[in-house]
Amino acid sequence: MSDTVLASAVSFPAPETPSFQPLYQQIKGLLTQRLESGEWRPGEAIPSEQDLAGQFSVSQGTVRKAIDELASENIVVRRQGKGTFVATHTETKSSNFRFLRLRRNDGQYEYPASELLDVKRGRVNADIARSLDIKPGDAILILRRLLRYSGEPTLLDEITLPANLFKGLTKERFDAHVGSMYGFFETEFGVRMLRAEEQVKAVTADPITAEALRVGMGSPLLCVERIAYTYGDKPVEFRRGLCTTRSHHYANTLS
């Protein structure tokens, strides 16, 4: 097969290379660029391994190893016999619990009902600006949202988004969507959440939160702060949630 334009971007490992980077890592980088550019939309199939091997003028095994890593990072999903697909938050699979660590105390999974309380526009303060890697005073959106499990208000969170990435987000538009919030961000604004860091603390309920969650004032709550990242480890969401552990807990696996 003849060389393609894209193949020229690949350099074979040269001994004189100061810091060696394997071919499959370079392929992975090129694929990531094309994914990020939106060349293939979430849910769509990317070209077959054979096809990509031809495009990049490498063997199938090398493309395979590149895709393996993308799959292990949940950026892409492999389906035997069908193809490799751009991962999406829209699938109503249990994989939705990847970003929702709340479980019932009996260990069962349970879908909460989500109620968006309000959407406000504002300017970001210094702390959150640092978390989002933007300038203090930049325009932001603040969503407040309540999660109920079996009708019981359980989690109250405040979600801060950089306004420039979510132009046109309104309460009406949010309420019109179905499925997860990250699915909404993905299909409506092209922002894909790939990874997040959370910090969990114990706090006491302030009066307003106590009322919203129907707990006594001063009750202990989990305070979960999250920074979510998209391609290139760019932070695009800051979130602070306050959560009763009356009948649920924060679950985590150490491995």
Next chain:
Amino acid sequence: MSDTVLASAVSFPAPETPSFQPLYQQIKGLLTQRLESGEWRPGEAIPSEQDLAGQFSVSQGTVRKAIDELASENIVVRRQGKGTFVATHTETKSSNFRFLRLRRNDGQYEYPASELLDVKRGRVNADIARSLDIKPGDAILILRRLLRYSGEPTLLDEITLPANLFKGLTKERFDAHVGSMYGFFETEFGVRMLRAEEQVKAVTADPITAEALRVGMGSPLLCVERIAYTYGDKPVEFRRGLCTTRSHHYANTLS
């Protein structure tokens, strides 16, 4: 190379196999058995990929894929140019933080000082028996331990162990060891912790805990319950920790 006894345990994929299991999975199973049996001790090297390929009469690539999975599960560690080694909790690497999710609020890692308060013998209650998959009333050991960060008492936990796996564990012997607790379990009792599940809740400090952690009575604390597993997903530790989030937090990555 001639066939070995072990090679006979490997069956090539047969079409009539009801549920297909790839060769490398079978190899992985055999390696896991040999690891579990103690054929190679923690920290030791296992045979080279070429060697194992010969033993099992398969190609190096197939052994490689088996070892890849063991490495991704932290059961084994690869070191280019040196070999593949049985993973250990004894290494004073930062990888010790794999099972310790407490971070300073500024994000920095910090080694706490650990003080074992006491070791008691007792009988297990129904709840913890279920967690440890043993019978209620079975003999157990209970360790109580305090972690201090920069001198500040921060985490108080109570660790329940099945007595039959930790024969001869005493406070004196524990105090004599250096390094992490899981390293101690591994080298002294041959119990390797491979994986753990944690449940985090918010609670209020009882009087005794409040005094130990130097917080006001009724202060909010994190309650972290852990079940740790060894080979074959066998639970071998139950732990309940109470933790101030005065200057630290529970850190987690969602990916």
Next chain:
DNA sequence: CAGTGGTCTAGACCACATC
């Protein structure tokens, strides 16, 4: 049936560690 990902092989060569 054809097309896709998944497995397996055999062999070459590279990067790294040690002697």
Next chain:
DNA sequence: ATGTGGTCTAGACCACTGG
């Protein structure tokens, strides 16, 4: 120089999906 894990290739064949 030797031995280890790491990369890459080319090709064969298997398992799964869908027309």
